[in-house]
Amino acid sequence: MERLEKSIVITLCNLEKIFPPSFFTIMIHLVVHLASEAKVAGPVHYRWMYPIERYLLTLKKYVRTRSHPEGSIAEKYLADKSMTFCSRFLHNVETKSNRTERYFDGYYGASTHTSLTKLEHGQVHRYIIFNLDIIEIFRNLHIEDLKQRYVYDMINHFHIIDISFSYLFNIYV
Numbered sequence: 001m002e003r004l005e006k007s008i009v010i011t012l013c014n015l016e017k018i019f020p021p022s023f024f025t026i027m028i029h030l031v032v033h034l035a036s037e038a039k040v041a042g043p044v045h046y047r048w049m050y051p052i053e054r055y056l057l058t059l060k061k062y063v064r065t066r067s068h069p070e071g072s073i074a075e076k077y078l079a080d081k082s083m084t085f086c087s088r089f090l091h092n093v094e095t096k097s098n099r100t101e102r103y104f105d106g107y108y109g110a111s112t113h114t115s116l117t118k119l120e121h122g123q124v125h126r127y128i129i130f131n132l133d134i135i136e137i138f139r140n141l142h143i144e145d146l147k148q149r150y151v152y153d154m155i156n157h158f159h160i161i162d163i164s165f166s167y168l169f170n171i172y173v
Contacts, residue, residue, distance in 0.1 A: 012032070
């Protein structure tokens with residue numbers, strides 16, 4: 001943050017060399033304060049007013065009687081929540097809460113459920129562990145550890161590496 005705070009001044013000076021003076025309004029000056037504001041107040045989503053303003057617009061749209069806005073907002077809010085609650089029990093009627101996607105053409109074919117046997121599960125697990133590039137770092141560390149502990153001929157046995165690496169990888173993760 002300190003680096004950003006120092007570099008923004010230099011960046012704005014370089015931009016002043018490129019762009020005309022009419023480009024630099026008072027709003028450009030506020031960029032200087034962004035780093036210090038982030039240090040003091042934290043991430044912007046904790047103090048952002050946009051969702052609140054959107055909800056206030058929704059409440060403003062609820063007003064029907066301008067002489068009694070609070071009452072009409074309360075009535076419309078209660079009616080909206082009641083309709084949403086009741087619509088959850090209407091299974092054959094398309095409502096706001098159970099509407100299908102706009103470009104949904106439905107599913108093709110029948111679905112099938114397949115469960116793996118213990119042997120197939122082990123084969124899939126071994127395939128993922130020994131062929132995923134992200135895990136290669138852990139795999140190499142484990143092989144080096146085995147080389148230090150045991151004779152090199154034992155390391156060539158795939159079964160020993162498989163059993164011990166599966167167990168240790170669960171501990172790593």
